[in-house]
Amino acid sequence: MDITFKQVSYTYQANSPLATPGLRDVDLHFASGSYNAIIGQTGSGKSTLVQHLNGLLIPTAGQVIVGQQVITPLTKNKALHDLRRQVGLVFQFPESQLFEETVLKDVAFAPKNFGKTPAEAxxxxxxxxxxxxxxxxxxxxxxxxxxxxxxRRVAIAGVLAMEPEVLVLDEPTAGLDPVGREEMMQLFARIQQERQLTVILVTHQMDDVVRYADQVVVMEQGHPLKVGSPREIFADPTWLAAHNLELPSTGQLVARLQQQGFEFTTLPLTVPELLAQLTPQLRQVPVDG
Incomplete structure:
Protein backbone atom coordinates (compact mmCIF):
# COMPACT_ATOMS: atom_id res chain seq x y z
CA MET A 1 0.00 0.00 0.00
CA ASP A 2 1.51 3.32 -1.12
CA ILE A 3 1.62 6.25 1.30
CA THR A 4 2.05 9.89 0.28
CA PHE A 5 2.30 13.08 2.33
CA LYS A 6 1.51 16.23 0.37
CA GLN A 7 2.46 19.53 2.02
CA VAL A 8 1.35 18.21 5.41
CA SER A 9 1.58 20.43 8.46
CA TYR A 10 0.30 19.76 11.94
CA THR A 11 -0.05 22.11 14.90
CA TYR A 12 -0.70 20.93 18.43
CA GLN A 13 -3.46 22.96 20.14
CA ALA A 14 -4.00 24.97 16.99
CA ASN A 15 -5.75 28.33 17.25
CA SER A 16 -4.78 28.72 20.89
CA PRO A 17 -2.04 30.63 22.75
CA LEU A 18 -0.32 27.25 23.30
CA ALA A 19 -0.16 26.36 19.59
CA THR A 20 2.99 24.35 18.85
CA PRO A 21 4.13 23.18 15.40
CA GLY A 22 4.55 19.40 15.13
CA LEU A 23 5.03 19.02 11.38
CA ARG A 24 5.66 21.57 8.65
CA ASP A 25 5.46 21.20 4.87
CA VAL A 26 6.03 17.44 4.76
CA ASP A 27 6.30 15.87 1.30
CA LEU A 28 7.09 12.15 1.47
CA HIS A 29 6.38 8.93 -0.37
CA PHE A 30 6.57 5.38 0.99
CA ALA A 31 6.30 2.75 -1.76
CA SER A 32 4.06 -0.28 -1.32
CA GLY A 33 5.99 -3.20 0.17
CA SER A 34 9.00 -1.08 1.15
CA TYR A 35 10.80 -1.01 4.50
CA ASN A 36 11.30 2.57 5.71
CA ALA A 37 13.14 4.00 8.71
CA ILE A 38 12.47 7.37 10.30
CA ILE A 39 15.29 8.79 12.39
CA GLY A 40 16.02 12.07 14.16
CA GLN A 41 16.43 13.56 17.57
CA THR A 42 13.73 13.43 20.25
CA GLY A 43 11.13 16.07 19.39
CA SER A 44 11.96 16.07 15.68
CA GLY A 45 8.44 14.99 14.68
CA LYS A 46 8.91 11.25 14.11
CA SER A 47 5.99 10.03 16.23
CA THR A 48 3.79 12.93 15.11
CA LEU A 49 4.41 11.89 11.53
CA VAL A 50 3.45 8.23 11.94
CA GLN A 51 0.34 9.05 13.98
CA HIS A 52 -1.08 10.61 10.80
CA LEU A 53 -1.01 7.24 9.05
CA ASN A 54 -4.20 5.90 10.60
CA GLY A 55 -5.85 9.14 11.62
CA LEU A 56 -4.76 9.29 15.26
CA LEU A 57 -3.80 12.81 14.22
CA ILE A 58 -5.49 14.74 11.39
CA PRO A 59 -3.32 17.20 9.43
CA THR A 60 -3.78 20.88 10.04
CA ALA A 61 -2.93 21.43 6.39
CA GLY A 62 -2.21 19.24 3.39
CA GLN A 63 -3.11 15.64 2.54
CA VAL A 64 -2.07 12.20 3.75
CA ILE A 65 -2.90 9.55 1.14
CA VAL A 66 -2.82 5.94 2.36
CA GLY A 67 -3.83 3.61 -0.45
CA GLN A 68 -7.18 4.97 -1.61
CA GLN A 69 -7.87 6.88 1.62
CA VAL A 70 -7.27 10.64 1.52
CA ILE A 71 -6.99 12.38 4.90
CA THR A 72 -7.39 16.16 4.98
CA PRO A 73 -8.12 18.68 7.73
CA LEU A 74 -11.83 18.10 7.01
CA THR A 75 -11.77 14.31 7.40
CA LYS A 76 -14.13 13.02 10.08
CA ASN A 77 -13.36 10.21 12.49
CA LYS A 78 -16.12 7.95 11.13
CA ALA A 79 -14.44 7.96 7.70
CA LEU A 80 -11.31 6.29 9.11
CA HIS A 81 -12.77 2.93 10.18
CA ASP A 82 -11.31 0.91 7.29
CA LEU A 83 -7.99 2.76 7.44
CA ARG A 84 -7.49 1.78 11.07
CA ARG A 85 -7.69 -1.86 10.10
CA GLN A 86 -5.28 -1.40 7.21
CA VAL A 87 -2.64 0.39 9.26
CA GLY A 88 -1.31 -1.46 12.30
CA LEU A 89 0.61 0.54 14.92
CA VAL A 90 3.09 -1.03 17.34
CA PHE A 91 4.12 1.56 19.92
CA GLN A 92 6.81 1.41 22.61
CA PHE A 93 5.98 -1.23 25.22
CA PRO A 94 2.92 -2.54 23.32
CA GLU A 95 2.38 -5.16 26.05
CA SER A 96 0.95 -2.38 28.23
CA GLN A 97 -2.13 -2.45 25.96
CA LEU A 98 -3.03 -6.08 26.78
CA PHE A 99 -6.34 -6.28 28.63
CA GLU A 100 -8.30 -9.52 27.98
CA GLU A 101 -8.43 -12.49 30.36
CA THR A 102 -6.70 -14.90 27.97
CA VAL A 103 -4.06 -14.62 25.26
CA LEU A 104 -6.41 -15.89 22.56
CA LYS A 105 -9.23 -13.51 23.50
CA ASP A 106 -6.85 -10.55 23.49
CA VAL A 107 -5.57 -11.26 19.99
CA ALA A 108 -9.05 -12.11 18.67
CA PHE A 109 -10.48 -8.80 19.93
CA ALA A 110 -9.40 -6.71 16.92
CA PRO A 111 -10.78 -8.96 14.15
CA LYS A 112 -14.07 -9.33 16.08
CA ASN A 113 -14.21 -5.56 16.44
CA PHE A 114 -13.78 -5.20 12.68
CA GLY A 115 -16.69 -7.51 11.87
CA LYS A 116 -15.33 -11.06 11.84
CA THR A 117 -17.44 -13.86 13.32
CA PRO A 118 -16.16 -15.42 16.58
CA ALA A 119 -14.93 -18.48 14.66
CA GLU A 120 -13.19 -16.36 12.04
CA ALA A 121 -11.62 -14.12 14.69
CA ARG A 152 5.25 -8.28 23.65
CA ARG A 153 4.80 -10.99 21.03
CA VAL A 154 1.14 -11.38 22.01
CA ALA A 155 0.62 -7.64 21.71
CA ILE A 156 2.21 -7.65 18.26
CA ALA A 157 0.01 -10.61 17.28
CA GLY A 158 -2.98 -8.47 18.24
CA VAL A 159 -1.88 -5.86 15.69
CA LEU A 160 -1.21 -8.49 13.01
CA ALA A 161 -4.64 -10.04 13.60
CA MET A 162 -6.14 -6.94 11.99
CA GLU A 163 -4.40 -8.16 8.81
CA PRO A 164 -2.94 -4.72 8.10
CA GLU A 165 -1.27 -3.73 4.85
CA VAL A 166 0.93 -1.17 6.62
CA LEU A 167 2.89 -1.87 9.81
CA VAL A 168 4.12 1.12 11.80
CA LEU A 169 6.78 0.34 14.42
CA ASP A 170 7.44 3.21 16.84
CA GLU A 171 10.54 2.18 18.86
CA PRO A 172 9.20 -1.39 19.09
CA THR A 173 12.31 -2.85 20.78
CA ALA A 174 12.44 -0.33 23.64
CA GLY A 175 13.47 -1.98 26.90
CA LEU A 176 14.69 -5.22 25.31
CA ASP A 177 18.18 -6.63 25.76
CA PRO A 178 20.36 -7.02 22.62
CA VAL A 179 19.26 -10.63 22.05
CA GLY A 180 15.58 -9.77 22.45
CA ARG A 181 15.96 -6.74 20.18
CA GLU A 182 17.59 -8.83 17.46
CA GLU A 183 14.88 -11.51 17.69
CA MET A 184 12.16 -8.88 17.45
CA MET A 185 13.71 -7.12 14.46
CA GLN A 186 14.16 -10.42 12.62
CA LEU A 187 10.52 -11.22 13.36
CA PHE A 188 9.37 -7.94 11.79
CA ALA A 189 11.61 -8.52 8.75
CA ARG A 190 10.16 -12.00 8.25
CA ILE A 191 6.58 -10.75 8.58
CA GLN A 192 7.26 -7.95 6.12
CA GLN A 193 8.60 -10.39 3.56
CA GLU A 194 5.87 -13.00 4.05
CA ARG A 195 2.98 -10.54 3.91
CA GLN A 196 4.59 -7.94 1.62
CA LEU A 197 3.74 -5.19 4.09
CA THR A 198 4.76 -1.57 3.88
CA VAL A 199 6.81 -1.08 7.07
CA ILE A 200 7.64 2.25 8.69
CA LEU A 201 10.10 1.98 11.59
CA VAL A 202 10.81 4.83 14.02
CA THR A 203 14.11 4.09 15.70
CA HIS A 204 17.31 5.37 17.32
CA GLN A 205 19.10 2.11 16.44
CA MET A 206 21.26 2.93 13.42
CA ASP A 207 22.35 -0.69 12.98
CA ASP A 208 18.70 -1.64 12.40
CA VAL A 209 18.39 1.15 9.84
CA VAL A 210 21.35 -0.18 7.86
CA ARG A 211 20.28 -3.80 8.11
CA TYR A 212 16.60 -3.51 7.21
CA ALA A 213 15.59 -0.20 5.61
CA ASP A 214 15.22 0.52 1.90
CA GLN A 215 14.55 4.22 2.52
CA VAL A 216 15.53 6.48 5.41
CA VAL A 217 13.86 9.75 6.40
CA VAL A 218 15.78 12.13 8.66
CA MET A 219 13.38 14.37 10.58
CA GLU A 220 14.40 17.67 12.14
CA GLN A 221 12.10 20.30 13.64
CA GLY A 222 9.00 18.69 12.13
CA HIS A 223 10.37 18.54 8.59
CA PRO A 224 12.11 15.86 6.47
CA LEU A 225 15.68 17.12 6.38
CA LYS A 226 17.03 14.36 4.14
CA VAL A 227 15.58 11.29 2.41
CA GLY A 228 17.60 8.50 0.81
CA SER A 229 18.98 5.00 1.04
CA PRO A 230 20.98 4.04 4.16
CA ARG A 231 24.17 4.43 2.14
CA GLU A 232 23.20 7.94 1.06
CA ILE A 233 22.18 8.98 4.58
CA PHE A 234 25.32 7.66 6.28
CA ALA A 235 27.80 8.68 3.56
CA ASP A 236 28.87 11.90 5.30
CA PRO A 237 29.90 11.46 8.98
CA THR A 238 30.48 15.20 9.32
CA TRP A 239 26.91 15.96 8.25
CA LEU A 240 25.58 13.34 10.66
CA ALA A 241 27.54 14.81 13.57
CA ALA A 242 26.27 18.29 12.73
CA HIS A 243 22.71 16.97 13.12
CA ASN A 244 23.42 14.92 16.26
CA LEU A 245 23.08 11.57 14.49
CA GLU A 246 25.32 8.56 15.00
CA LEU A 247 26.94 6.27 12.48
CA PRO A 248 26.01 2.58 12.72
CA SER A 249 28.48 0.58 14.79
CA THR A 250 30.49 -0.55 11.74
CA GLY A 251 30.92 3.07 10.69
CA GLN A 252 32.09 4.01 14.19
CA LEU A 253 34.69 1.22 14.03
CA VAL A 254 35.87 2.49 10.65
CA ALA A 255 36.44 5.95 12.14
CA ARG A 256 38.74 4.44 14.79
CA LEU A 257 40.57 2.35 12.18
CA GLN A 258 41.17 5.43 10.05
CA GLN A 259 42.87 7.08 13.02
CA GLN A 260 45.26 4.12 13.02
CA GLY A 261 46.15 4.59 9.37
CA PHE A 262 43.74 2.25 7.59
CA GLU A 263 42.15 3.60 4.42
CA PHE A 264 38.68 3.02 2.98
CA THR A 265 37.54 3.97 -0.51
CA THR A 266 33.88 4.02 0.59
CA LEU A 267 32.35 3.90 4.04
CA PRO A 268 31.53 0.27 4.93
CA LEU A 269 28.13 -0.05 6.60
CA THR A 270 28.09 -3.80 7.17
CA VAL A 271 30.63 -6.30 8.50
CA PRO A 272 31.12 -8.03 5.11
CA GLU A 273 31.80 -4.64 3.49
CA LEU A 274 34.28 -3.79 6.25
CA LEU A 275 36.12 -7.10 5.89
CA ALA A 276 36.31 -6.73 2.12
CA GLN A 277 38.28 -3.49 2.46
CA LEU A 278 40.14 -4.28 5.67
CA THR A 279 41.47 -7.80 4.93
CA PRO A 280 43.90 -6.81 2.13
CA GLN A 281 45.37 -4.10 4.37
CA LEU A 282 45.80 -6.49 7.29
CA ARG A 283 47.76 -8.85 5.06
CA GLN A 284 50.27 -6.06 4.46
CA VAL A 285 50.84 -5.37 8.17
CA PRO A 286 54.27 -6.76 9.18
CA VAL A 287 54.25 -9.39 11.93
CA ASP A 288 56.86 -8.92 14.69
CA GLY A 289 59.38 -11.70 15.14
Whole structure:
Protein backbone atom coordinates (compact mmCIF):
# COMPACT_ATOMS: atom_id res chain seq x y z
CA MET A 1 0.00 0.00 0.00
CA ASP A 2 1.51 3.32 -1.12
CA ILE A 3 1.62 6.25 1.30
CA THR A 4 2.05 9.89 0.28
CA PHE A 5 2.30 13.08 2.33
CA LYS A 6 1.51 16.23 0.37
CA GLN A 7 2.46 19.53 2.02
CA VAL A 8 1.35 18.21 5.41
CA SER A 9 1.58 20.43 8.46
CA TYR A 10 0.30 19.76 11.94
CA THR A 11 -0.05 22.11 14.90
CA TYR A 12 -0.70 20.93 18.43
CA GLN A 13 -3.46 22.96 20.14
CA ALA A 14 -4.00 24.97 16.99
CA ASN A 15 -5.75 28.33 17.25
CA SER A 16 -4.78 28.72 20.89
CA PRO A 17 -2.04 30.63 22.75
CA LEU A 18 -0.32 27.25 23.30
CA ALA A 19 -0.16 26.36 19.59
CA THR A 20 2.99 24.35 18.85
CA PRO A 21 4.13 23.18 15.40
CA GLY A 22 4.55 19.40 15.13
CA LEU A 23 5.03 19.02 11.38
CA ARG A 24 5.66 21.57 8.65
CA ASP A 25 5.46 21.20 4.87
CA VAL A 26 6.03 17.44 4.76
CA ASP A 27 6.30 15.87 1.30
CA LEU A 28 7.09 12.15 1.47
CA HIS A 29 6.38 8.93 -0.37
CA PHE A 30 6.57 5.38 0.99
CA ALA A 31 6.30 2.75 -1.76
CA SER A 32 4.06 -0.28 -1.32
CA GLY A 33 5.99 -3.20 0.17
CA SER A 34 9.00 -1.08 1.15
CA TYR A 35 10.80 -1.01 4.50
CA ASN A 36 11.30 2.57 5.71
CA ALA A 37 13.14 4.00 8.71
CA ILE A 38 12.47 7.37 10.30
CA ILE A 39 15.29 8.79 12.39
CA GLY A 40 16.02 12.07 14.16
CA GLN A 41 16.43 13.56 17.57
CA THR A 42 13.73 13.43 20.25
CA GLY A 43 11.13 16.07 19.39
CA SER A 44 11.96 16.07 15.68
CA GLY A 45 8.44 14.99 14.68
CA LYS A 46 8.91 11.25 14.11
CA SER A 47 5.99 10.03 16.23
CA THR A 48 3.79 12.93 15.11
CA LEU A 49 4.41 11.89 11.53
CA VAL A 50 3.45 8.23 11.94
CA GLN A 51 0.34 9.05 13.98
CA HIS A 52 -1.08 10.61 10.80
CA LEU A 53 -1.01 7.24 9.05
CA ASN A 54 -4.20 5.90 10.60
CA GLY A 55 -5.85 9.14 11.62
CA LEU A 56 -4.76 9.29 15.26
CA LEU A 57 -3.80 12.81 14.22
CA ILE A 58 -5.49 14.74 11.39
CA PRO A 59 -3.32 17.20 9.43
CA THR A 60 -3.78 20.88 10.04
CA ALA A 61 -2.93 21.43 6.39
CA GLY A 62 -2.21 19.24 3.39
CA GLN A 63 -3.11 15.64 2.54
CA VAL A 64 -2.07 12.20 3.75
CA ILE A 65 -2.90 9.55 1.14
CA VAL A 66 -2.82 5.94 2.36
CA GLY A 67 -3.83 3.61 -0.45
CA GLN A 68 -7.18 4.97 -1.61
CA GLN A 69 -7.87 6.88 1.62
CA VAL A 70 -7.27 10.64 1.52
CA ILE A 71 -6.99 12.38 4.90
CA THR A 72 -7.39 16.16 4.98
CA PRO A 73 -8.12 18.68 7.73
CA LEU A 74 -11.83 18.10 7.01
CA THR A 75 -11.77 14.31 7.40
CA LYS A 76 -14.13 13.02 10.08
CA ASN A 77 -13.36 10.21 12.49
CA LYS A 78 -16.12 7.95 11.13
CA ALA A 79 -14.44 7.96 7.70
CA LEU A 80 -11.31 6.29 9.11
CA HIS A 81 -12.77 2.93 10.18
CA ASP A 82 -11.31 0.91 7.29
CA LEU A 83 -7.99 2.76 7.44
CA ARG A 84 -7.49 1.78 11.07
CA ARG A 85 -7.69 -1.86 10.10
CA GLN A 86 -5.28 -1.40 7.21
CA VAL A 87 -2.64 0.39 9.26
CA GLY A 88 -1.31 -1.46 12.30
CA LEU A 89 0.61 0.54 14.92
CA VAL A 90 3.09 -1.03 17.34
CA PHE A 91 4.12 1.56 19.92
CA GLN A 92 6.81 1.41 22.61
CA PHE A 93 5.98 -1.23 25.22
CA PRO A 94 2.92 -2.54 23.32
CA GLU A 95 2.38 -5.16 26.05
CA SER A 96 0.95 -2.38 28.23
CA GLN A 97 -2.13 -2.45 25.96
CA LEU A 98 -3.03 -6.08 26.78
CA PHE A 99 -6.34 -6.28 28.63
CA GLU A 100 -8.30 -9.52 27.98
CA GLU A 101 -8.43 -12.49 30.36
CA THR A 102 -6.70 -14.90 27.97
CA VAL A 103 -4.06 -14.62 25.26
CA LEU A 104 -6.41 -15.89 22.56
CA LYS A 105 -9.23 -13.51 23.50
CA ASP A 106 -6.85 -10.55 23.49
CA VAL A 107 -5.57 -11.26 19.99
CA ALA A 108 -9.05 -12.11 18.67
CA PHE A 109 -10.48 -8.80 19.93
CA ALA A 110 -9.40 -6.71 16.92
CA PRO A 111 -10.78 -8.96 14.15
CA LYS A 112 -14.07 -9.33 16.08
CA ASN A 113 -14.21 -5.56 16.44
CA PHE A 114 -13.78 -5.20 12.68
CA GLY A 115 -16.69 -7.51 11.87
CA LYS A 116 -15.33 -11.06 11.84
CA THR A 117 -17.44 -13.86 13.32
CA PRO A 118 -16.16 -15.42 16.58
CA ALA A 119 -14.93 -18.48 14.66
CA GLU A 120 -13.19 -16.36 12.04
CA ALA A 121 -11.62 -14.12 14.69
CA UNK A 122 -10.32 -17.16 16.58
CA UNK A 123 -8.74 -18.63 13.45
CA UNK A 124 -7.11 -15.30 12.54
CA UNK A 125 -5.84 -14.87 16.12
CA UNK A 126 -4.31 -18.35 16.17
CA UNK A 127 -2.56 -17.70 12.86
CA UNK A 128 -1.16 -14.41 14.17
CA UNK A 129 0.04 -16.06 17.38
CA UNK A 130 1.88 -18.76 15.43
CA UNK A 131 3.42 -16.08 13.24
CA UNK A 132 5.05 -14.45 16.28
CA UNK A 133 6.09 -17.74 17.86
CA UNK A 134 3.35 -18.22 20.48
CA UNK A 135 2.13 -21.83 20.63
CA UNK A 136 -1.33 -23.21 21.44
CA UNK A 137 -0.25 -24.13 24.98
CA UNK A 138 -0.26 -20.41 25.88
CA UNK A 139 -3.62 -19.44 24.37
CA UNK A 140 -5.65 -20.01 27.55
CA UNK A 141 -3.17 -18.26 29.85
CA UNK A 142 -3.66 -14.76 31.18
CA UNK A 143 -1.38 -12.41 29.22
CA UNK A 144 0.16 -11.10 32.44
CA UNK A 145 1.28 -14.60 33.43
CA UNK A 146 3.66 -14.65 30.47
CA UNK A 147 7.26 -13.47 30.32
CA UNK A 148 7.92 -9.92 29.16
CA UNK A 149 9.08 -11.11 25.74
CA UNK A 150 6.03 -13.34 25.33
CA UNK A 151 3.71 -10.49 26.31
CA ARG A 152 5.25 -8.28 23.65
CA ARG A 153 4.80 -10.99 21.03
CA VAL A 154 1.14 -11.38 22.01
CA ALA A 155 0.62 -7.64 21.71
CA ILE A 156 2.21 -7.65 18.26
CA ALA A 157 0.01 -10.61 17.28
CA GLY A 158 -2.98 -8.47 18.24
CA VAL A 159 -1.88 -5.86 15.69
CA LEU A 160 -1.21 -8.49 13.01
CA ALA A 161 -4.64 -10.04 13.60
CA MET A 162 -6.14 -6.94 11.99
CA GLU A 163 -4.40 -8.16 8.81
CA PRO A 164 -2.94 -4.72 8.10
CA GLU A 165 -1.27 -3.73 4.85
CA VAL A 166 0.93 -1.17 6.62
CA LEU A 167 2.89 -1.87 9.81
CA VAL A 168 4.12 1.12 11.80
CA LEU A 169 6.78 0.34 14.42
CA ASP A 170 7.44 3.21 16.84
CA GLU A 171 10.54 2.18 18.86
CA PRO A 172 9.20 -1.39 19.09
CA THR A 173 12.31 -2.85 20.78
CA ALA A 174 12.44 -0.33 23.64
CA GLY A 175 13.47 -1.98 26.90
CA LEU A 176 14.69 -5.22 25.31
CA ASP A 177 18.18 -6.63 25.76
CA PRO A 178 20.36 -7.02 22.62
CA VAL A 179 19.26 -10.63 22.05
CA GLY A 180 15.58 -9.77 22.45
CA ARG A 181 15.96 -6.74 20.18
CA GLU A 182 17.59 -8.83 17.46
CA GLU A 183 14.88 -11.51 17.69
CA MET A 184 12.16 -8.88 17.45
CA MET A 185 13.71 -7.12 14.46
CA GLN A 186 14.16 -10.42 12.62
CA LEU A 187 10.52 -11.22 13.36
CA PHE A 188 9.37 -7.94 11.79
CA ALA A 189 11.61 -8.52 8.75
CA ARG A 190 10.16 -12.00 8.25
CA ILE A 191 6.58 -10.75 8.58
CA GLN A 192 7.26 -7.95 6.12
CA GLN A 193 8.60 -10.39 3.56
CA GLU A 194 5.87 -13.00 4.05
CA ARG A 195 2.98 -10.54 3.91
CA GLN A 196 4.59 -7.94 1.62
CA LEU A 197 3.74 -5.19 4.09
CA THR A 198 4.76 -1.57 3.88
CA VAL A 199 6.81 -1.08 7.07
CA ILE A 200 7.64 2.25 8.69
CA LEU A 201 10.10 1.98 11.59
CA VAL A 202 10.81 4.83 14.02
CA THR A 203 14.11 4.09 15.70
CA HIS A 204 17.31 5.37 17.32
CA GLN A 205 19.10 2.11 16.44
CA MET A 206 21.26 2.93 13.42
CA ASP A 207 22.35 -0.69 12.98
CA ASP A 208 18.70 -1.64 12.40
CA VAL A 209 18.39 1.15 9.84
CA VAL A 210 21.35 -0.18 7.86
CA ARG A 211 20.28 -3.80 8.11
CA TYR A 212 16.60 -3.51 7.21
CA ALA A 213 15.59 -0.20 5.61
CA ASP A 214 15.22 0.52 1.90
CA GLN A 215 14.55 4.22 2.52
CA VAL A 216 15.53 6.48 5.41
CA VAL A 217 13.86 9.75 6.40
CA VAL A 218 15.78 12.13 8.66
CA MET A 219 13.38 14.37 10.58
CA GLU A 220 14.40 17.67 12.14
CA GLN A 221 12.10 20.30 13.64
CA GLY A 222 9.00 18.69 12.13
CA HIS A 223 10.37 18.54 8.59
CA PRO A 224 12.11 15.86 6.47
CA LEU A 225 15.68 17.12 6.38
CA LYS A 226 17.03 14.36 4.14
CA VAL A 227 15.58 11.29 2.41
CA GLY A 228 17.60 8.50 0.81
CA SER A 229 18.98 5.00 1.04
CA PRO A 230 20.98 4.04 4.16
CA ARG A 231 24.17 4.43 2.14
CA GLU A 232 23.20 7.94 1.06
CA ILE A 233 22.18 8.98 4.58
CA PHE A 234 25.32 7.66 6.28
CA ALA A 235 27.80 8.68 3.56
CA ASP A 236 28.87 11.90 5.30
CA PRO A 237 29.90 11.46 8.98
CA THR A 238 30.48 15.20 9.32
CA TRP A 239 26.91 15.96 8.25
CA LEU A 240 25.58 13.34 10.66
CA ALA A 241 27.54 14.81 13.57
CA ALA A 242 26.27 18.29 12.73
CA HIS A 243 22.71 16.97 13.12
CA ASN A 244 23.42 14.92 16.26
CA LEU A 245 23.08 11.57 14.49
CA GLU A 246 25.32 8.56 15.00
CA LEU A 247 26.94 6.27 12.48
CA PRO A 248 26.01 2.58 12.72
CA SER A 249 28.48 0.58 14.79
CA THR A 250 30.49 -0.55 11.74
CA GLY A 251 30.92 3.07 10.69
CA GLN A 252 32.09 4.01 14.19
CA LEU A 253 34.69 1.22 14.03
CA VAL A 254 35.87 2.49 10.65
CA ALA A 255 36.44 5.95 12.14
CA ARG A 256 38.74 4.44 14.79
CA LEU A 257 40.57 2.35 12.18
CA GLN A 258 41.17 5.43 10.05
CA GLN A 259 42.87 7.08 13.02
CA GLN A 260 45.26 4.12 13.02
CA GLY A 261 46.15 4.59 9.37
CA PHE A 262 43.74 2.25 7.59
CA GLU A 263 42.15 3.60 4.42
CA PHE A 264 38.68 3.02 2.98
CA THR A 265 37.54 3.97 -0.51
CA THR A 266 33.88 4.02 0.59
CA LEU A 267 32.35 3.90 4.04
CA PRO A 268 31.53 0.27 4.93
CA LEU A 269 28.13 -0.05 6.60
CA THR A 270 28.09 -3.80 7.17
CA VAL A 271 30.63 -6.30 8.50
CA PRO A 272 31.12 -8.03 5.11
CA GLU A 273 31.80 -4.64 3.49
CA LEU A 274 34.28 -3.79 6.25
CA LEU A 275 36.12 -7.10 5.89
CA ALA A 276 36.31 -6.73 2.12
CA GLN A 277 38.28 -3.49 2.46
CA LEU A 278 40.14 -4.28 5.67
CA THR A 279 41.47 -7.80 4.93
CA PRO A 280 43.90 -6.81 2.13
CA GLN A 281 45.37 -4.10 4.37
CA LEU A 282 45.80 -6.49 7.29
CA ARG A 283 47.76 -8.85 5.06
CA GLN A 284 50.27 -6.06 4.46
CA VAL A 285 50.84 -5.37 8.17
CA PRO A 286 54.27 -6.76 9.18
CA VAL A 287 54.25 -9.39 11.93
CA ASP A 288 56.86 -8.92 14.69
CA GLY A 289 59.38 -11.70 15.14
Missing amino acids: TAIAQQALRLVGIGPELEAKMPFDLSGGQM
